[in-house]
Amino acid sequence: MMKKFVEGPWLYRILALFLALLLFGYVNLDEINTTRQTNNNDTQMLATRTETVKVPLQINADTDRYFITGYPQKVKVKLSGPNALVTSAVNTLNFRVIGDLTKLGPGDHTVKLKQTGINKDIKVTIEPKEIKVHIEHKVTKQFPVQVNVKKENLAAGYSLGNPKLSQDVVEVSGAKSAVNAVSQVVATVDPDEGTKKDINEEVLLQAVDRNGKALNVLISPQTVNVKILVQMSKKTLPISLEKTGEKSGYSYSLSSTTDSVTVYGRQTALAKLTSLPVSVDLSSITSSTSKMVKVALPHNIYESTPSAIKVTITVTPDTTNTSATNTVEAPSESTAQTSSSAPVESSSSNSQSSSQSSSSESSKANTDVNQ
Structure with a gap:
């Protein structure tokens, strides 16, 4: 009986049915998961999202005539709306926040900020909503560059040669009051401690007043190359x-x-x-x-x-010392000569006297013989 079942067609029919059921379940399960994921994505796309981003502030003004101060470089923008739209806006930042000063002249002004380029379905909140600006006539002057080196960082006994700059004179532009307050444009060089090597650096320039306070002006170019020979003093x-x-x-x-x-x-x-x-x-x-x-x-x-x-x-x-010695010895030699010559003269006198006496005696004897 068992042999008939195994060799008969029923075993294959049952196996075929089982495989068909298994395949049906697999196909339907994949479709169910896909449908569920699609529903989730659709839900996320339709959900509301809120994001806050910082964006540069664009100032529209006649910058050739006027110099504007007081406004921030960036502002905060709060975006609320459909997730997909907010996500796109945050990722691309394809919108702008503008402060329009084109119709304003010199003085202090309060300007309301506006945005452009954001989808109308997104609610936008700009912080701050308005800015205060100061507008002055713009002037440009030329100034020589002064090099300031922190000499205390040099190695002991070393000094600096004359600085060589890529540009000796620069242009300073800005509000008339600020430019007129510029005392000098400084390139400050801060070498490493114990420096013995020559200095070759690209240095950022700074405009300062007579008290050394930095001023809000534009310098062109903003940097210069500084070369200084470092050597022993x-x-x-x-x-x-x-x-x-x-x-x-x-x-x-x-x-x-x-x-x-x-x-x-x-x-x-x-x-x-x-x-x-x-x-x-x-x-x-x-x-x-x-x-x-x-x-x-x-x-x-x-x-x-x-x-x-x-x-x-x-x-x-x-x-001088030799002459003094000879002066002392000379009298001694003279005295010695005088002392030794005195006895010689005495002996000669005695000899002469003795000869005269002998001659007298001989003459007397001859007289006696003749008589």
């Missing part, structure tokens, strides 16, 4: 040769072909120097010679060029 000083350790009995004269040196160091230390002493030690010198002498550096002076100079030393015996 330096000063060229004459040298003065100073003798130390002179030996007695000698006279010294100093000279050098180098008459000045360049020293590098802190600006405050350099400002105090008018010359640079170079000390020459003569304690071991008794004859004319030349020697290299190192340049001693004062406090807060770090280098010198050259670092040593050649000094010619001329040595001569001190003649």
